[in-house]
Amino acid sequence: MEAREVLEKVKNNEISIEEAEKYFKKEPFEEMGYAKLDTHREIRSGFAEVIFCARKADEHLLKIFTRLYEQDGEVFGTRASEHQYELICEKFPEVVYDPLSHILKIEKKDKKRIGKIAVCTAGTADISVAEEAAQTAEYFGANVERIYDVGVSGIHRLLSRLDTIQSANCVVAVAGMEGALASVLGGLVDKPVIAVPTSVGYGASMNGLSALLTMINSCANGIAVVNIDNGYGAGYIATQINRMGVHQDE
Template sequence: MDTQDILKKVKCGEMSVEQAEQLLRKQPFDDMGYAKIDTHRKIRSGFAEVIYCSGKDKEHLLQIFGRIYKEEGEVLGTRASQSQYEFIQKVYPQVEYDNLSKIIKIEKENKIRTGKITVCSAGTADIPVAEEAAQTAEFFGSYVERIYDVGVSGIHRLLARLEVIQSANCVVAVAGMEGALASVLGGLVDKPVIAVPTSIGYGASFHGVSALLTMINSCANGIAVVNIDNGYGAGYMATQINRLAIKEEHHG
């Protein structure tokens, strides 16, 4: 339960001041021994803690997943395996898993998604990373428009969707190989572009290093670059930008 929920319950008489004080006095993390759950992260940053699942022991992951779900009413995990999903599903049958993006989640029903983010992928092979970005942003309340397979080898495909891309508050450009998509988009929009290099490509792409260097060295302005294959980081940052844009619209 977050601070606003507690205060609303006190205001409505559903919770006593003493009960609220007891909840607010809780330490800002839950020490489980093998993990320290940051229960106050949403209060500080506006985003609840997300689980990076890869490499975690299944039992540890299950307990962490359950603890965050109990605290927030929803939970998001990235880089989850099929076997991790099946293990969690035994306890939480409502859990959802996307084998493409490797995202595992329990999400609140009837969630309102606002603003607009466009997630563009250069190729179909980049979609898993693009989906990690898109689904992360959606989980955190952003409306996402997906525009896939619009790489520079057929730039007319990108230009055909330019009006939609330009209307977004933020653009995520996901590309492997030489990573040129981000530079092209940076020269076509007046909003921030978050570039995501992927490890897609032949030998000299060096598992994404080539795309990473292209994006970092882009001559287009307004481009920020996240780590190779880091769709989650892009979706998170895009949501921060989208939230700022929504605030500006409301105060404008």
């Protein structure tokens, strides 16, 4: 539970002061031997801890997933395999797995979403990374508009959705090859652009390094760049910007 939720329960006589006191006396992390769960991360930063599933032992992943679910009633995992989904599904049949983005999650059904983030891709091959960004932002409470396959080789496709993109609080530009989409968007919007280079491309793209260098060297203003294929990082930062945009409008 969040601190505010605990206080609301005390106010509504749903839990006693003594029970609330136990919650606030907890350590800021939970020691599991092989992991230290950051149970107070949401209190400090507004975002609960997320599981990076890749390369975790089955036993460790299952126990971490279980403890985070018990803590918050929802869990979000990135870079999960089909095998890991099947493992978690045995204990939590309600878990949802997206084989495209490799996201594994249990999400609260009554979640409120605010603002708007536009997630754009240059090509269809970039969608797996874009979905990691989009679903991260949605999990953390943002409305997301997906605008896919609008790369510079057919820029009229991008221009046809410009009104929607310009109305967002933040834009995520996901592109491989030469990574030019971020620069184009940076010159068309008055909001921050989070550029995500992907490892999509032929030999000289060097598994995304070419797109990364293009984005870092962009002459357009207002562009920030995350690591190659880091959809999660882009979705997280975009959510922070979106929250600020919503609060400014209030």
